[in-house]
Every structure is written in structure tokens, then in C-alpha cells.
Amino acid sequence: MRSALALLTLATALCAQGNKYSSPWELLRGEHDKNHDGKVSAKEYTRGEVRFGRLDRNGDGFITESDMGGGRSGGGRRAGGRAAPQLSAELKAGRCLSRLLAAQGELAATELDQWFTNLDEDKNGKLAAKEITCVSNVWRKQAVRVLDKNDDGHIDLAEAKSGFTLADKDQNGRLSTAEMGRSRRGRQRGGGGRAAQRAPTVGEVAPGFTLKTLDGKSEVSLASFKNKKAVALIFGSYT
Amino acid sequence: MTGRGAPLVQEPVTWGERQAVAKQCAAAMEIEHLPTIIDEIDDGVGAAYAAWPDRLFLVGKDGKIAYSGGRGPFGFKPEQLSSAIVKELTREVRR
Numbered sequence: 001m002r003s004a005l006a007l008l009t010l011a012t013a014l015c016a017q018g019n020k021y022s023s024p025w026e027l028l029r030g031e032h033d034k035n036h037d038g039k040v041s042a043k044e045y046t047r048g049e050v051r052f053g054r055l056d057r058n059g060d061g062f063i064t065e066s067d068m069g070g071g072r073s074g075g076g077r078r079a080g081g082r083a084a085p086q087l088s089a090e091l092k093a094g095r096c097l098s099r100l101l102a103a104q105g106e107l108a109a110t111e112l113d114q115w116f117t118n119l120d121e122d123k124n125g126k127l128a129a130k131e132i133t134c135v136s137n138v139w140r141k142q143a144v145r146v147l148d149k150n151d152d153g154h155i156d157l158a159e160a161k162s163g164f165t166l167a168d169k170d171q172n173g174r175l176s177t178a179e180m181g182r183s184r185r186g187r188q189r190g191g192g193g194r195a196a197q198r199a200p201t202v203g204e205v206a207p208g209f210t211l212k213t214l215d216g217k218s219e220v221s222l223a224s225f226k227n228k229k230a231v232a233l234i235f236g237s238y239t
Numbered sequence: 240m241t242g243r244g245a246p247l248v249q250e251p252v253t254w255g256e257r258q259a260v261a262k263q264c265a266a267a268m269e270i271e272h273l274p275t276i277i278d279e280i281d282d283g284v285g286a287a288y289a290a291w292p293d294r295l296f297l298v299g300k301d302g303k304i305a306y307s308g309g310r311g312p313f314g315f316k317p318e319q320l321s322s323a324i325v326k327e328l329t330r331e332v333r334r
Contacts, residue, residue, distance in 0.1 A: 009275045027312065130252050199289040199296075201307050206298040207287035211276040212254075214261055220276050222298065230305065230327050231298040232320060234273075235290035236264075 008220065009234040025065045028055070032063075039064045106176045112164055116157050126154035206231075254280050295320040299327055 032040045040063040045052045057067045107115070119131050129144045132155075147155045147163040155163075168175050200206060210221040225231045251257040258277055265271045278284045285291055293311025297320060298304060306323030308314055 009270065009273050199294065199307055199310075200287075200304045202304050204304050206296070206302055206304050207284070209284045209287070211278060211284060212258075214258070214265060214275040214277060216258055220274070223302075225298070225300075226302045227300055230300050230324070232324060233288070233296040233298065234320075235285065235288060235294045235296075236311075237292040 008231060009236065028063065029065075106174045107164075109161075109164060109168070109173045109175075112161060113157065116160055126152075126156045127160070128154050252280065297323045297327060 028040060029038070032044045032046065034044050042049070042052050042056075042061060045055075045063065052063065055063045055067055116127070119127055121131050127144075132143055143163075144153070144155060147159045149159050149162070150156075164175055206222060208222050210219050210223075212219055222231065251260050254277070257280060261275060261277050265273075265275055282291075288294060288296065289310070291310075293315045295306070295308035295315060295317065296304060297306035305327050306320060308316060308319060
């Protein structure tokens with residue numbers, strides 16, 4: 001009997017989540033707290049710097065229960081709810097700009113040179129897309145595409161400073177996360193950029209796609225199933 | 240990496256690297272028998288479905304969304320997708 005249902009898993013890949021833990025913190029601690037000290041360090045967390053930076057809300061270099069929304073924050077919240085920045089020397093010396101921005105809320109022009117040097121892993125005076133760590137692939141590619149004025153495929157310090165100046169809308173010499181967000185949206189050219197993320201709801205036309213298979217030898221198009229089969233889509237990520 | 244025995248992986252920056260990671264995961268999760276397709280490195284399809292990190296959908300024969308799950312991990316509910324599949328296929332039989 002021919003199948004009435006097509007099943008597609010979409011990668012990066014699927015890792016089904018267990019369901020034996022009572023909270024997101026318990027799940028994360030169970031998976032990553034190898035030394036059982038009640039907190040998850042960057043070394044213990046194996047799902048990438050970007051995710052670690054998002055979860056380490058107070059920027060102290062550890063994911064704790066308070067970062068996940070449980071218990072009192074160890075960071076000492078100010079009135080208005082914003083955590084006082086507790087930046088470890090490691091964070092400041094590191095290469096994860098998004099974590100620094102999340103922790104202190106802004107980047108000063110005077111800090112840009114140091115961050116450029118931190119990111120320039122091969123010390124050739126230019127940043128390749130691969131060296132822009134701790135951000136999504138989408139932002140990484142957009143950054144090179146927009147800032148690379150001489151089209152050599154890299155960002156040099158002058159191009160980075162030019163981009164900083166353009167994004168610093170209030171011209172106060174400091175780039176806030178709000179300005180970064182506006183700058184990022186402004187780089188989405190001609191309406192072709194990614195829309196704000198909202199999942200399609202029941203009854204809406206499913207967004208179409210044509211993607212390569214796991215072996216890279218063929219392509220699958222959602223439109224090919226229309227009027228033939230229902231399609232179950234299983235989105236997963238692995239890094 | 241975890242008790243599942245999967246190896247440590249770096250975040251991919253090219254499609255080829257993503258393909259390699261996807262193959263690792265498919266092998267580790269023993270799902271190589273499931274048809275798997277890979278998003279472009281700009282995460283276009285993932286963004287269109289707001290799918291990060293995990294999410295389930297059912298697209299009906301009419302090309303419209305028949306089930307839209309919540310974001311994983313806690314919104315990732317295979318049993319809901321299963322029910323939606325049964326409902327969709329039953330609906331088709333009744334036509």
C-alpha cells in the first residue's frame with residue numbers, strides 16, 4: 001500500500017529530547033554538568049558558544065539555575081530588572097562578542113580594536129567569516145557581505161570601524177545592542193532578508209523550500225508533495 | 240559529549256560542514272533510514288519556520304499547515320504530531 005505520508009527530517013540534524021527532567025535547568029544540568037558542581041561552564045557545555053552565550057545571561061562564564069529563570073540571580077539585579085554586569089577577565093579577553101554585549105549591553109569604540117585583534121585568529125590583520133565567532137551563520141555572512149568594501153572577502157580594521165560608525169546612530173561612541181539590532185535589520189537588502197521569526201500557523205500556506213538530501217546527490221521540494229501526500233517536518237539542530 | 244555517545248562538533252560555517260554534522264547526528268541517533276534534507280547555511284528554511292532549535296510541523300496535502308508545534312525542547316511533542324497525522328489521514332479517507 002502506498003504511503004499517504006512523507007516524513008522529512010530537517011537538519012542540521014535531529015536529536016530527540018529526553019523528557020525525564022522537571023525543568024529546563026534540570027535538563028541542561030543533567031546533560032552538561034560533568035563535575036556536578038551545580039553550574040555549567042563553557043568547557044562543559046558542548047552545544048556551541050552562541051548557545052552558551054545566550055544562556056549565560058549574567059555573563060559570569062557559567063550557566064546556573066538563576067540564568068535559566070529559577071532562584072535569585074547572583075548578579076544583583078538593578079531596579080528595572082537589568083542585571084549588573086559581572087564580566088570575567090576571560091569574557092573580556094575572549095572572542096565572543098555577543099556574550100560581551102549581552103553582559104554589558106554595549107561596545108565602546110575604544111574596545112573595537114581589542115575585539116578585532118581577539119577575533120583575528122590567524123593574525124593577518126583581516127577577519128574572514130570563520131573568525132567571526134559566537135554569532136549565527138546568517139549574521140556572520142551578512143557582516144562580511146556588508147562591511148567588506150573592497151570585496152576581498154575579508155573585513156579589515158578600517159572597514160570594521162566604518163561599520164561601527166554607521167551603526168552608532170546616536171554617535172555617542174558606543175554601540176548598544178539596540179543599535180546592533182537596527183543595524184542588522186538594515187542590512188537585509190531589498191526585502192530579501194529574513195523576516196522576524198514567527199512559525200507558520202495552522203491553515204497558513206506552508207513556506208516552500210527545495211533542499212539537498214543528506215547525501216548531497218539530489219534535492220527535495222515541498223511543492224512536489226502537494227495534492228499527493230501530507231508531509232511531516234521534523235526540524236532539529238545538533239550544534 | 241552526552242550519554243548518547245555523540246562526538247563533540249564545531250558549529251559549521253559551510254554547507255559541506257553542516258552536511259558532515261548531519262551525517263554524524265543521523266548515525267548517532269540511528270535515524271539514517273529517515274529521509275533527511277539539509278538547510279542552506281544561511282538557515283533560510285529554519286528561519287521561515289522559526290524552527291530553532293527543534294520543532295514539528297505537518298503540512299497537509301493541500302500545502303497548508305495542518306499542525307504547528309511549539310519550540311523545542313519543551314514544545315517538541317511527538318505525540319501531538321502523531322495525533323495530527325492520524326487526524327489528517329483520517330480526514331483524507333473520509334473525502
